[in-house]
Amino acid sequence: xxxxxxxxxxxxxxxxxxxxxxxxxxxxxxxxxxxxxxxxxxxxxxxxxxxxxxxxxxxxxxxxxxxxxxxxxxxxxxxxxxxxxxxxxxxxxxxxxxxxxxxxxxxxxxxxxxxxxxxxxxxxxxxxxxxxxxxxxxxxxxxxxxxxxxxxxxxxxxxxxxxxxxxxxxxxxxxxx
Numbered sequence: 201x202x203x204x205x206x207x208x209x210x211x212x213x214x215x216x217x218x219x220x221x222x223x224x225x226x227x228x229x230x231x232x233x234x235x236x237x238x239x240x241x242x243x244x245x246x247x248x249x250x251x252x253x254x255x256x257x258x259x260x261x262x263x264x265x266x267x268x269x270x271x272x273x274x275x276x277x278x279x280x281x282x283x284x285x286x287x288x289x290x291x292x293x294x295x296x297x298x299x300x301x302x303x304x305x306x307x308x309x310x311x312x313x314x315x316x317x318x319x320x321x322x323x324x325x326x327x328x329x330x331x332x333x334x335x336x337x338x339x340x341x342x343x344x345x346x347x348x349x350x351x352x353x354x355x356x357x358x359x360x361x362x363x364x365x366x367x368x369x370x371x372x373x374x375x376x377x
Contacts, residue, residue, distance in 0.1 A: 202309045207317045210263040210275065215253035221272060225300035230360070233335065238361025262321055266301070266314050272303070273310055279317050280325060287354030288371050290329035291354035293318070294322045297332070306338040315348050323374050330374060333358060333367040345370050 210218055223243050231239055255261045260281035266274045274298040281341050296318055301310060322330050333356050334341050342352075354369040 202313070204269040205273075205310055206267040207264055207314060208267070210252075210256050210258050210265050212253055213267070215256060216249040218256075218265070219249045219252045219330050220273060221275060221302070222252070222298070222300070225274065225302060229338075229341075230335070231298065233337070233365060234360045234363040238355060238363045241361035242359075245267070261297075262318075264314065264317060265296055266310055268305060268310060272302070272362055273305040273308075274299070274314065276300075276314050276318055278321060278330075280327070284331050285354055285356055285369050287340060287369050288331040289366065290371070290373050292327050293329040293331055293371070294325070294327040295332065296330050312348070319372075319374060320340070328374055328376075329371055331369060331371040333369055336366045342368065344368075348372070 226243065226247065233239075234242075252263075255277065256263055260279060262278045264276045265272060266276070277297040279295045279297045281299070282295045284291075284295065288354070296311065299311070299314060299318070319330060332345065332350065334345060335358070350370040350372045352368045353371050354371050356367045358367045360364045
């Protein structure tokens with residue numbers, strides 16, 4: 201792991217800061233994918249301080265913050281309580297729900313250790329596989345996930361406001377230890 205990188209669970213008192221980071225990173229990565237009205241509706245539905253506080257308290261959701269030299273660089277979430285798509289056949293499984301870095305931290309070797317932490321947490325809770333969805337137009341993200349051992353196994357639809365987006369379902373079997 202890069203010197204100065206810390207990966208830790210989010211704290212309840214950080215819900216508002218986390219929501220702000222989630223909004224910022226979602227817009228940076230996906231703000232061009234729909235109308236301003238749909239983006240605003242999505243941000244209001246998904247990335248509020250109240251929602252993040254609820255997710256931090258949820259025992260079936262792990263929210264991690266990654267810091268670089270004391271500054272927040274990004275975050276990630278895994279969720280044990282979601283229903284996997286039928287294409288994900290290796291059970292029990294866990295959803296890798298979100299992983300985002302602020303743009304200034306891209307390419308600094310932070311994402312790979314963050315993914316390693318998520319996969320380790322999944323194994324510790326007995327998951328045999330991990331799944332995620334990724335927008336089909338997000339070529340860089342798809343390449344990242346393939347590089348980290350994920351394979352496309354199906355399709356799903358994700359809504360940004362009332363705008364449907366076609367996603368890939370990707371999965372990875374976890375090694376048995």
